[in-house]
Amino acid sequence: MTFGKLIGVFLLAAAAMNILFLTWFPIEDNDIWWLLAAGREMVQSGGILKSDVWSCTINGQSWLNKYIPFEILVYMLYAKGGANALIALRSFFALLAAAAMFGIAALWGRRENSPALNIPLAASLLTLTGLLAAPRMFVRPELCSLVCFAIAVCLWENQRGKNLAASFVIAIVFLQIIWTNLHSAFILGYIVAGAYILESSPRRLWILPLLILSSLANPFGFRMLAGVLDVMRTPFFHNHLWEWLPLFHRSAPEPLRWLIIGTGALTLAGFALNRRRLRPAHILLFIFFFWMVFKARRHGGFFALSTAAANLWNYGFIIERLKSKLPNLAARYSSLAVFILLVLFSWMIPNGALFRAFGAQRPFGFGINRARQPWDSAAYMKSANLRGNLFNGYDCGGFLIWMLAPDIRPCIDSRAEPFPPALIERHYRIIVGEESPDPFIEEFDISLALIDNDDLSLLAHFNRKSGWRLIFSGYKAALFQKADER
Helix, strand or coil, rough: HHHHHHHHHHHHEEEEEHHHHHHCCCECHHHHHHHHHHHHHHHCCCCCCCCCCCCCCCCCCCCCCCHHHHHHHHHHHHHHHHHHHHHHHHHHHHHHHHHHHHHHHHHHHHHHCCCCCCCHHHHHHHHHHHHHHHHHHCCCHHHHHHHHHHHHHHHHHHCCCCCCHHHHHHHHHHHHHHHHHHCHHHHHHHHHHHHHHHHCCCCHHHHHHHHHHHHCCCCCCHHHHHHHHHHHHCHHHHHHCCCCCCCCCCCCCCCHHHHHHHHHHHHHHHHHHCHHHHHHHHHHHHHHHHHHHHCCHHHHHHHHHHHHHHHHHHHHHHHHHHCCCCHHHHHHHHHHHHHHHHHHHHHHCCCCHHHHCCCCCCCCCCCECCHHHCCCHHHHHHHHCEEEEEECCCCCCCHHHHCCCCEECCCCCCCCCEEEEEEEHHHHHCCCCCCHHHHHHCCCCCCEEECCCCHHHHHHHHCCCCCCEEEEEEEEEEEEECEEEC
């Protein structure tokens, strides 16, 4: 093996290690707990969960449960391997999406007269993609969408410049059906198809109706579409939930904000420098996803993958032109320099320096980040055999379902969609101190209240409220009980 090939292998290994390191952090997302609870309910009952069985506010009401396959998968993995099995699933999805992106670059390298595949470039851009997508690397159904998105782009790139083959149509339709049954972002498959159809031939527009019909004509198709529409027409999500807030909202970490802006500028520079080989599909996808991530940070993973495809194409050809003007020795040492930078990057992730630079707290390692949920309060309620309806915060509801159902019924959780928007907003006003909790507690016959230690106005309310007493004070929240309850 030559020195250049050896460096290439090390570069790809370093890029893969960086992506793995970016996914190796303890389980801490709020949604994973109700996903596990739903999977447990379906596995144990042998039926599909279509109505709420946990909440004291909407118990028995119809629930548009959109993520049934994923819920069963994560529960079975967790039952067998615990939290580390879920971390392994997250790493697998991240590497699969990166492999699809690298496959695109390798495809171009084989097909183009001037090879578009440049190993140092590919390793650098895949690492950047992992960094941009890191804020979305929770164990959620969204991971399935990131993989499906990358595979869809890969399929369309492979089709570029070819006659439309039946095998391609079958593959893209099959992928769309699978995607529809995994996550509500399946509509992005239509966006990808539209961009590549406009680049190749408008006569292929018939593929779009075919994709739409195939994705909706299955058990979960309309359910997923209804879920998308629910989120789009609920202003509360877009105004208050962190992941739906705009990129320049004051809650966004400033380094992350400028990393996205910098990646956008890098992509625009690539379009300008590679103007002779501009790809309309790349431009359309870049504009669309830059607008999406600017509007709501939750789209950062799709923005990362779309810019990776564009930059792998543009800078692949730009570097090929530069190579003719540089001595071979300079190209070789530039590869070595990239390798050193990637190794340095992989050192910064485990020791926390990278996330401290981004103003984020993400511990490196495995297991569960117990600081995010009131584990001690839940353990107390379980050991004391408490039962009843519970007033709780939005973020911990799913965790309480997992730990305490069916004995204790939380009033809200982060599933969001099953709850009427008016009820979610009413609960939010109570939490921020704009409304008294007493009418809410009376209406839903609540006998327990788990109040986060940061919600000072609510803590003061229950401390001075006659008929309520503090029965447990935990590191995350305080537990109150009606005095006449045993």
